Amino acid sequence: MSDPKKSLSPVWNRYTQIHVDHAEGAFIYSADGRRYLDFTCGIGVTNTGHCHPKVVAAAQAQIGKLIHGQANLVYHQPMLDLVTELQRVFPPHLNCYFFSNSGAEAVEASLKLARNATGRPNLIVFQGSFHGRTVGTMSLDTSNTIYRKGYQPLMPGVFVAPFAYAYHYGWSEKETTRFCLKQLRHLLATQTAPEETAAILIEPILGEGGYVVPSEGFLQGVEEIARENSILLIADEIQSGFGRTGQWFAFQHFGLAPDIVVMAKGLASGFPLSGIAARRELMERWLPGSHGGTYGGNAVGCAAATATVRVMREEGLIENSARMGVKLQAALQGLQQRFPVIGQVRGLGLMVGVEFTTASGEPDQASAKAVWHHCLDNGLMLLTCGTYGNVIRWIPPLIISDAHLDEALSIYERALAAVAA
Numbered sequence: 001m002s003d004p005k006k007s008l009s010p011v012w013n014r015y016t017q018i019h020v021d022h023a024e025g026a027f028i029y030s031a032d033g034r035r036y037l038d039f040t041c042g043i044g045v046t047n048t049g050h051c052h053p054k055v056v057a058a059a060q061a062q063i064g065k066l067i068h069g070q071a072n073l074v075y076h077q078p079m080l081d082l083v084t085e086l087q088r089v090f091p092p093h094l095n096c097y098f099f100s101n102s103g104a105e106a107v108e109a110s111l112k113l114a115r116n117a118t119g120r121p122n123l124i125v126f127q128g129s130f131h132g133r134t135v136g137t138m139s140l141d142t143s144n145t146i147y148r149k150g151y152q153p154l155m156p157g158v159f160v161a162p163f164a165y166a167y168h169y170g171w172s173e174k175e176t177t178r179f180c181l182k183q184l185r186h187l188l189a190t191q192t193a194p195e196e197t198a199a200i201l202i203e204p205i206l207g208e209g210g211y212v213v214p215s216e217g218f219l220q221g222v223e224e225i226a227r228e229n230s231i232l233l234i235a236d237e238i239q240s241g242f243g244r245t246g247q248w249f250a251f252q253h254f255g256l257a258p259d260i261v262v263m264a265k266g267l268a269s270g271f272p273l274s275g276i277a278a279r280r281e282l283m284e285r286w287l288p289g290s291h292g293g294t295y296g297g298n299a300v301g302c303a304a305a306t307a308t309v310r311v312m313r314e315e316g317l318i319e320n321s322a323r324m325g326v327k328l329q330a331a332l333q334g335l336q337q338r339f340p341v342i343g344q345v346r347g348l349g350l351m352v353g354v355e356f357t358t359a360s361g362e363p364d365q366a367s368a369k370a371v372w373h374h375c376l377d378n379g380l381m382l383l384t385c386g387t388y389g390n391v392i393r394w395i396p397p398l399i400i401s402d403a404h405l406d407e408a409l410s411i412y413e414r415a416l417a418a419v420a421a
């Protein structure tokens with residue numbers, strides 16, 4: 001028989017060749033006996049750490065009782081328990097929920113809800129955004145052409161506004177916010193009339209697009225423009241949600257009140273569960289039967305998600321994310337002083353990006369990649385992101401201790417020194 005790895009589709013763009021045996025907390029252990037500090041969280045998923053005992057226990061207890069309770073056919077207790085937990089997590093106006101499996105599916109649900117409930121066809125997204133890989137969601141992706149190249153034509157009715165990424169423009173925060181809001185208004189005046197625009201969809205902090213915290217006042221301005229024009233505001237919190245930024249959701253840092261919030265990844269600690277939260281009146285305008293799915297809101301996934309939310313609260317993981325995030329950014333900024341290849345350190349909580357830039361101010365993918373590689377060889381798993389692959393993203397589990405962080409920083413510092421040499 002041939003090597004089964006060779007029978008896996010090459011469409012999976014592989015970062016590493018690690019063959020994982022098991023994982024626990026902040027560590028992944030490979031089949032060849034190596035230990036890696038996992039600061040990728042499986043792309044922002046295992047926020048409670050790998051195989052948190054309470055999440056494992058909840059899933060194991062559920063699996064022997066009911067695996068699949070199809071949502072059109074029955075109510076099941078794990079979904080009702082999850083709803084009860086989510087009611088405590090979300091602001092009171094986001095009191096109605098729909099569940100699906102992947103992030104892209106949940107984004108699609110948010111768009112279908114927005115179109116169906118408003119009767120308007122168009123959507124506005126932002127430069128640098130990533131919302132998924134289905135035909136609908138790839139039509140919303142603007143972080144890199146790889147997501148759409150070879151798949152055109154895309155879904156029509158999508159319009160792109162600039163995201164307030166001051167470092168990219170090389171402008172002050174104030175100038176950037178002013179320009180981007182002006183362009184958003186211009187888009188509504190020139191390309192998609194407000195009465196034809198169902199929703200503005202935004203990642204409050206760009207994920208795949210480079211871990212970019214928008215310049216001050218931008219998100220509030222976007223919300224104001226949405227309200228003025230009766231356009232729905234959808235926050236894609238798939239990567240930035242569930243404690244990642246030191247709040248339950250990133251939109252809370254900016255005082256926003258989105259009409260729809262999209263969640264996945266950290267929601268269920270690794271089980272494929274996603275969903276959207278919205279006002280009940282809005283959900284009531286969604287034509288019953290016009291959306292759904294066989295597996296959405298799987299019972300084991302919901303039990304794991306309920307345990308995840310409880311663990312986050314009981315173990316103070318959001319507070320830990322905020323505290324460790326401050327320490328992480330301070331340390332990374334200290335290293336920025338010593339290594340000129342680092343152009344910017346930015347982020348909130350444990351969602352932190354380090355942008356590598358050449359001496360002439362261009363994106364420096366080679367250095368980011370070399371540092372990333374050196375870290376991997378020395379037992380620290382990180383990820384890159386950004387249109388030009390020149391941002392190293394830090395997404396450790398929210399359970400990390402000072403010791404974990406110190407170990408990671410010392411590997412990273414050695415990597416920077418090696419690459420600078």
Ligand SMILES: Cc1ncc(COP(=O)(O)O)c(C=O)c1O
Nearest residue numbers: 102103104130131132207238239
């Ligand atoms: C902000 C954001 N939206 C949507 C998605 C798509 O999620 P999934 O890969 O689960 O479909 C991702 C995945 O990285 C994401 O980061």
